[in-house]
Every structure is written in structure tokens, then in C-alpha cells.
Amino acid sequence: MALQRDNLWYKDAVIYQLHVRTFCDSNADGIGDFAGLTRRLDYLQGLGITAIWLLPFYPSPLRDDGYDIADYTSVHSSYGTLDDFKIFLEAAHSRGIRVIIEMVLNHTSDQHPWFKESRSSHDNPKREWYVWSETDTGYQGVPIVFVDTETSNWAWDPLSKSYYWHRFFSHQPDLNYDNPAVFEAVWEVMKFWLDIGVDGFRLDAVAFLVEREGTLCENLPETHAVIREIRKRLDISYPGTMLLAEANQWPADVRAYFGDGDEFHAAFHFPLMPRMFMAVKLEDRKPIIEILEQTPEIPENAQWFIFLRNHDELTLEMVTDIERDYMYDEYATDKTMRINRGIRRRLAPMMNNDRRRIELLNGLLMSMPGTPIVYYGDEIGMGDNIYLGDRNGVRTPMQWNSSLNAGFSSADPERLYAPVISNAVYGFQAVNVDAQTRSEHSLLLWMKSLIKVRNAFRVFSRGTIQFLNPSNHRVLAYVRQFEGETVLVVNNLSNSAQAVELDVQRYKGYVPIEMFGRNLFPRFGNLPYLLTLGPYQFYWFQLRRL
Amino acid sequence: MAEDTFLADDLLRQLMNVGEVDLLVGVSSRDAADTIAHALSAIEQSFQQYFVRQRVVIVIVGSGDKDKKNGLLEATSSTPFTRNPRQPGITSLRTIHRVTADFSTPPPPGVALHTVLAAADLLRARACAVLPPAANLNPSAVASLLKPAYHENFDFVAPLYKRHKFQGLLARNLLYPMSRAVFGCAIRELYSDEWGFSGRLASLCLNQDVWQEQAIRARPEAWMAISAIASDLRCCQTYLGEKSQPPTVAGSDIVDALR
Numbered sequence: 083m084a085l086q087r088d089n090l091w092y093k094d095a096v097i098y099q100l101h102v103r104t105f106c107d108s109n110a111d112g113i114g115d116f117a118g119l120t121r122r123l124d125y126l127q128g129l130g131i132t133a134i135w136l137l138p139f140y141p142s143p144l145r146d147d148g149y150d151i152a153d154y155t156s157v158h159s160s161y162g163t164l165d166d167f168k169i170f171l172e173a174a175h176s177r178g179i180r181v182i183i184e185m186v187l188n189h190t191s192d193q194h195p196w197f198k199e200s201r202s203s204h205d206n207p208k209r210e211w212y213v214w215s216e217t218d219t220g221y222q223g224v225p226i227v228f229v230d231t232e233t234s235n236w237a238w239d240p241l242s243k244s245y246y247w248h249r250f251f252s253h254q255p256d257l258n259y260d261n262p263a264v265f266e267a268v269w270e271v272m273k274f275w276l277d278i279g280v281d282g283f284r285l286d287a288v289a290f291l292v293e294r295e296g297t298l299c300e301n302l303p304e305t306h307a308v309i310r311e312i313r314k315r316l317d318i319s320y321p322g323t324m325l326l327a328e329a330n331q332w333p334a335d336v337r338a339y340f341g342d343g344d345e346f347h348a349a350f351h352f353p354l355m356p357r358m359f360m361a362v363k364l365e366d367r368k369p370i371i372e373i374l375e376q377t378p379e380i381p382e383n384a385q386w387f388i389f390l391r392n393h394d395e396l397t398l399e400m401v402t403d404i405e406r407d408y409m410y411d412e413y414a415t416d417k418t419m420r421i422n423r424g425i426r427r428r429l430a431p432m433m434n435n436d437r438r439r440i441e442l443l444n445g446l447l448m449s450m451p452g453t454p455i456v457y458y459g460d461e462i463g464m465g466d467n468i469y470l471g472d473r474n475g476v477r478t479p480m481q482w483n484s485s486l487n488a489g490f491s492s493a494d495p496e497r498l499y500a501p502v503i504s505n506a507v508y509g510f511q512a513v514n515v516d517a518q519t520r521s522e523h524s525l526l527l528w529m530k531s532l533i534k535v536r537n538a539f540r541v542f543s544r545g546t547i548q549f550l551n552p553s554n555h556r557v558l559a560y561v562r563q564f565e566g567e568t569v570l571v572v573n574n575l576s577n578s579a580q581a582v583e584l585d586v587q588r589y590k591g592y593v594p595i596e597m598f599g600r601n602l603f604p605r606f607g608n609l610p611y612l613l614t615l616g617p618y619q620f621y622w623f624q625l626r627r628l
Numbered sequence: 629m630a631e632d633t634f635l636a637d638d639l640l641r642q643l644m645n646v647g648e649v650d651l652l653v654g655v656s657s658r659d660a661a662d663t664i665a666h667a668l669s670a671i672e673q674s675f676q677q678y679f680v681r682q683r684v685v686i687v688i689v690g691s692g693d694k695d696k697k698n699g700l701l702e703a704t705s706s707t708p709f710t711r712n713p714r715q716p717g718i719t720s721l722r723t724i725h726r727v728t729a730d731f732s733t734p735p736p737p738g739v740a741l742h743t744v745l746a747a748a749d750l751l752r753a754r755a756c757a758v759l760p761p762a763a764n765l766n767p768s769a770v771a772s773l774l775k776p777a778y779h780e781n782f783d784f785v786a787p788l789y790k791r792h793k794f795q796g797l798l799a800r801n802l803l804y805p806m807s808r809a810v811f812g813c814a815i816r817e818l819y820s821d822e823w824g825f826s827g828r829l830a831s832l833c834l835n836q837d838v839w840q841e842q843a844i845r846a847r848p849e850a851w852m853a854i855s856a857i858a859s860d861l862r863c864c865q866t867y868l869g870e871k872s873q874p875p876t877v878a879g880s881d882i883v884d885a886l887r
Binding site for chain 1: 641642644645646647680681721722723725
């Protein structure tokens with residue numbers, strides 16, 4: 083199964099996010115690697131995903147889970163070799179699966195040779211590759227991202243006796259994009275991977291590339307100019323590849339990163355994610371509709387990427403203080419679950435392992451406008467370990483079966499990069515791929531069928547959305563439309579059975595066909611369409627004029 | 629439980645869409661076309677400011693076409709999304725519901741209260757308040773009436789006002805001493821047009837077979853207060869500040885008469 087030629091493939095994709103380290107260990111060293119990942123590609127193909135987003139796998143001191151890159155053109159020795167990566171890439175492509183890799187443009191590790199040179203002397207040619215200052219008073223008022231660990235965006239370098247700028251950890255100095263040589267060096271890095279065959283980049287922390295005095299040093303016009311230049315070169319030399327923006331901003335601010343279709347191909351919709359969780363807990367559709375109604379239109383060739391959980395904390399940056407307090411009280415009662423401005427938990431534990439709510443949220447994810455991202459392990463309802471520190475609790479080994487180390491590795495358990503989840507509820511003995519493959523009603527098989535339906539209709543990936551706003555606020559109903567396809571989605575956000583009357587006058591005469599069982603429902607007529615839904619139940623109806 | 633035929637189908641449909649609530653506020657739109665908008669706004673502000681997490685509903689007892697025309701009383705399950713999330717501020721997390729019980733002619737106060745109590749019972753409201761559609765209604769007063777019932781499990785919350793010495797002479801000099809002597813309960817404002825109560829008291833009153841009595845239909849507020857006191861339910865007073873009087877015709881008010 084070869085890759086289909088379609089430059090807009092990212093709009094129709096279902097993406098699976100994983101870290102090589104966490105997925106499968108082929109050489110019994112306790113750390114996942116590319117050879118192991120390659121072995122598991124059949125599983126991912128069977129799941130129905132069409133793209134993999136890999137977290138950083140570059141050589142790194144791993145003080146920020148690989149986002150502190152020490153060499154942009156190689157593979158961390160724990161994960162294998164560059165050849166292993168190439169084999170993996172080819173194997174993925176042969177299964178029709180594209181690969182998106184991380185590219186951290188904003189900063190490097192302080193162990194990167196560029197920074198080592200830069201700090202070595204004030205006269206070094208690479209001195210201006212980073213943002214240096216004699217004082218720590220510049221760019222006052224710029225927010226600190228990691229408030230739990232950092233007290234300033236400036237760090238003192240005892241070697242060159244000056245301060246360097248860092249928006250993230252102090253061991254991650256920011257590159258200086260006012261220096262054209264930096265841009266060219268970064269482009270060379272991107273070309274390196276594009277020539278190997280990767281299909282796209284997730285550009286980390288793009289809002290912070292350029293600094294200007296008197297601003298928040300975020301979303302500056304100069305940053306957009308950098309992105310536009312990368313996109314221009316990409317379109318000319320590597321058509322069909324894509325750029326995904328990580329900009330944890332309000333949609334109106336992220337909108338600028340699409341430009342006129344000449345910047346990013348895609349960007350995460352960060353504010354939607356916590357509001358999906360909020361809506362289910364509140365049993366009220368208000369948070370979801372509120373944020374989507376304030377989401378601006380994007381260019382035809384652009385796409386939002388949406389997700390429920392990922393490798394980071396469930397970020398609560400894009401919510402009000404009241405909403406953040408509510409989320410903490412409802413989803414992170416134990417303060418250990420909180421980190422920075424977010425919640426470090428996986429989907430299943432946040433839902434108290436309630437299968438109905440897990441399904442509802444995945445149903446929302448797959449039917450909302452945008453490209454869905456499934457975080458590894460969430461398709462089987464993996465648990466987390468909030469006592470591992472930082473965000474490592476949601477980065478534990480993938481649970482393949484009930485054998486040693488959950489089938490992740492044959493190393494001694496003590497040697498694993500992190501302990502497998504082994505508690506009574508989410509432990510690998512109970513929650514694993516093998517067991518769920520054998521169970522007809524498992525979450526895994528349900529996820530497969532969900533993704534299969536999603537992949538069969540382009541309306542989910544490219545269609546417009548129109549909310550129906552029935553009087554019952556516990557029900558979220560919307561119509562997706564694309565070319566000849568029309569789909570009605572009705573979600574009961576509450577813990578109790580609900581009746582709802584839908585105003586479908588516009589679709590009078592259409593016959594709704596339930597998309598999972600392919601059952602016909604009564605034709606839409608003049609009257610409001612009455613539906614009853616069980617707790618957390620949802621329907622996807624294909625509307626056909628028959 | 630409400631009588632089978634008491635509530636109109638339209639109101640029942642609205643209540644079905646609202647579902648269970650924590651707080652319910654009843655307000656009558658009778659003769660208040662000029663001030664109802666302010667009152668509703670004050671109630672919603674109170675919800676947004678003091679009860680951001682609670683499930684809330686406003687039950688408007690309307691009185692026919694005149695109310696419909698001004699457009700304010702249309703039932704809605706969705707608050708207009710006017711908030712800009714880029715400017716975080718005080719807001720409600722949930723939908724603030726409005727439901728309207730529409731009568732062809734202005735209903736007597738007892739009928740209006742009966743409707744509010746039935747709604748409170750059906751929606752299993754934990755705390756309720758009945759408020760006048762007054763132009764000077766303020767969000768903190770609404771909260772003051774609801775909080776004792778919601779947070780402290782009081783069943784009846786009477787208002788307490790700072791009054792001019794010639795204001796409320798009847799209440800102060802006759803009704804208060806009399807009710808205190810009879811019931812042993814020091815509630816100063818038994819005859820008020822605003823008060824709070826619990827869902828429990830709402831159910832208790834709703835199930836009394838008194839709603840056809842003329843006296844109850846005309847002035848149900850004191851009856852409800854006395855029902856709470858006589859049933860040994862928990863009663864309290866909440867200070868609402870200065871009691872403002874609606875403008876009156878000169879000479880028709882006892883205060884004016886005594887000046």
C-alpha cells in the first residue's frame with residue numbers, strides 16, 4: 083500500500099503520536115527504538131491511522147525529554163541509528179503511513195556544538211547565533227513558560243560571563259533569528275530530513291522565534307517572516323510535505339500562522355481541548371460552542387489539528403482563571419496531578435475509566451473539524467503514573483501484552499527507562515493490546531471501527547460545521563457538510579438519558595443513516611426531530627436524500 | 629409533585645430541556661415592561677459573579693402578548709456568547725437558562741408562585757429565590773437571598789432592610805411583634821416581594837392543598853414564610869441594605885402622609 087499523491091493529505095489524516103522510547107524495545111536495553119517501532123507498524127496500520135507524529139529522537143542530554151537537541155542530523159544512540167530510522171520510514175510509507183517529525187527551531191540544548199562555540203568567546207563566529215546580553219534586564223515583562231522551575235528568561239553563563247536568553251528551560255538557549263546564518267543552518271537541517279523522506283515537521287514553540295524590546299516576544303511579524311520563508315522553500319523544493327505549528331495561543335492569534343495559506347499548513351487548536359473535558363464534566367455544550375464560534379476561518383489549504391491528550395500536561399493556559407480552577411477541582415484533585423498550568427494525566431484516568439465517557443470524547447475528537455491526533459496508549463485506555471515526576475507519568479511503556487514488561491521489552495524490569503503501569507485498574511496485566519485484540523467489545527476494537535468510519539468520509543476532515551443548538555443544552559449537535567456528503571452528529575454530554583428535539587427543517591426529506599450499524603432512522607419531516615440518547619451516547623448520522 | 633394539569637405543555641418542554649438545576653430564580657414580568665430587562669440582567673450577573681459553577685435557571689412568569697413583544701422574555705437555553713476568551717473575566721461556566729411561563733392574562737401572585745414552586749420541584753432545585761422585576765435589583769442582593777439556602781441549608785431566607793423610620797410601619801409595629809409572639813421566630817419582613825427558600829420548602833408548599841384559596845392567591849409570600857416557621861424549618865434573615873420604595877402617587881403612601 084503506497085502513499086497516495088495528495089498535497090493536502092494532512093487534512094484527511096488520523097495521526098498517532100508516539101515517542102520511539104516508549105513504544106517497543108528491540109534490543110533489550112529497556113528503551114524503545116526504531117527497530118522495535120518498525121516491528122509494530124502492522125499494529126498501527128490495523129488501527130487505521132494514516133500518519134505518525136514522532137517526538138524528538140535526536141541526540142540530546144534528555145533534560146527536556148529530547149526537546150533539548152544536541153545534534154539535529156542524527157538519531158539518539160538509545161533509539162538506534164540513522165539507518166534504522168530510514169528503514170522505519172520506508173516501512174511506514176509502504177503501509178501508507180506518513181511520518182511527521184519534531185523540529186525544535188526556537189532553541190537548542192546547551193550541549194549543542196553551536197552553543198558551545200557561541201559561549202566559548204565573544205569573538206566566536208557563532209557568538210551571534212544565540213541571544214546574548216551583558217545584563218538580565220532586557221525584554222522585561224515577557225512571561226516565563228515553566229513557572230515551576232524558572233525564575234527568569236535570562237540565564238548567566240559563567241564561561242562567557244554574560245546572560246543568554248531562554249524562553250523555556252535555562253539549559254535551552256534560544257537561537258537568534260536576527261542572524262541570517264541561523265536561518266540558513268536550520269534550513270539545511272530541515273533539508274537533511276526532507277531528503278531522507280519525512281513528510282512533515284511539527285515545529286516546536288514557533289511563537290517565540292524572534293525577540294523585540296517592548297513586546298511579549300511572541301507572535302512577532304519577524305517570526306512570521308521566518309515561517310513564510312521556510313514555507314516558500316518547502317513548496318518549491320518539497321511539495322506535499324507539511325508544517326505543523328505548535329503555538330499554544332488563542333485561535334485568533336494562531337490564525338496568523340496560517341498567513342494567506344503561505345505559512346503553516348496546520349496548527350494545533352489548543353483551547354478546544356480543555357473545553358471538551360470541561361463540557362463533559364459540566365454536562366453543558368457551552369464551552370465547546372463558545373470556542374468554536376470564536377475560531378476564525380482559515381485558508382482553504384490549512385487545517386486545525388485537534389487532540390485530547392498528548393505527551394505534555396493537559397495545558398490550561400488557554401482558559402480563564404475560573405475555568406482553570408474548575409478543571410483542577412474536577413480532574414486534578416490530588417495536587418500531584420498538577421504541573422505548570424496543567425494536568426499531567428492520561429485520558430482514561432481522567433475519565434475514571436468510564437468507557438462511555440472515553441468513547442464520547444473520542445467521538446468528539448473524530449467528528450469535530452480538524453485532523454485528530456491519538457496519543458499512544460489511549461486507544462487501549464492506558465493509565466498514568468503521576469508519581470514519576472515532570473510529565474513522565476504519561477510517557478510510560480506501551481502495554482502490548484501481559485507478559486514481562488508488558489511486552490515492551492525483554493530487559494530486566496529495573497532497566498526500563500520507566501516502570502510499566504502495574505496497578506490493579508490500569509496495569510498491563512489488564513490493559514494491553516493482546517487482550518483487547520481478543521475481546522470483541524474492547525476499547526481498541528471500538529477505536530478501530532471509529533477510525534474506520536472517520537476515514538471513509540471526507541466530510542469529517544474537510545467539511546464545514548453548523549451547530550443546531552437544540553433547547554437541551556446537554557446535547558451537542560452539529561451538521562458537517564462537504565461537497566455531496568452531509569453528516570449529523572448528536573452527542574449527549576450528560577450522565578443521564580436525554581431527549582432532544584432537533585430543528586432539521588433544512589434537511590426535510592433526508593433519511594438519517596446511523597453510520598456504525600448502517601441502520602435507517604425515520605425520515606426528517608416538518609416537525610422537530612425527536613431523539614433520545616443514553617448517558618454519554620452519541621450518534622453519527624449520514625444524511626441521504628432517498 | 630405538581631398537579632398533572634397545572635403546568636402548560638410549553639413550560640414542561642422548556643423545563644425538560646433545562647434538566648436538574650442547583651439554583652432557580654422566579655421573577656414576574658407583571659406590569660414591569662420597563663424594568664424587567666434590568667432585573668434579568670442583574671440576576672444573570674449574580675450567577676456569573678457568585679455561582680459560576682452552578683446549574684441555574686430563571687423562571688419568568690409572563691403575562692401575555694405585551695411581554696412577548698418586548699422580546700426579553702423569550703425562553704432560551706443558550707446565553708448569547710458575548711464573552712471574549714482572550715479577555716478572561718468573571719463569567720459563568722454553564723448555560724444560564726431562561727424559561728417563560730406565559731399566561732394569557734396577568735396571573736395573581738399566588739398563581740405565579742405556584743408555577744415557580746412547581747418548576748423548582750420538577751427541576752429539583754436546591755436553592756430558590758423569588759424576586760421583583762425591579763429597576764434597582766442588584767446582583768449581590770440576589771446572591772444574598774440564594775446563598776443561605778444553597779450553602780448553609782436554610783429553608784427560608786427573609787430579607788432584612790435598612791429602613792427610614794417612617795417606612796414599613798405596618799411590618800415593624802404590627803406584623804413583626806405579632807408573628808414573633810405567635811411563632812417565636814424573629815423574622816422582621818414576612819410580607820416582602822423578595823425572599824429565598826430551599827427546594828425542600830418549595831416541595832412542602834407545593835403539596836399543600838391551598839392554592840385555590842383566595843387569600844393565598846392574592847398574598848402568598850407571608851403564607852410561605854409562616855409555613856416554614858410553623859414546620860420548624862430553618863429560617864434566617866439576610867441583610868439587603870436600604871429598602872427602596874417604588875415611586876408612588878403623593879398621599880397614597882403612609883410615609884408621605886406622615887410627613
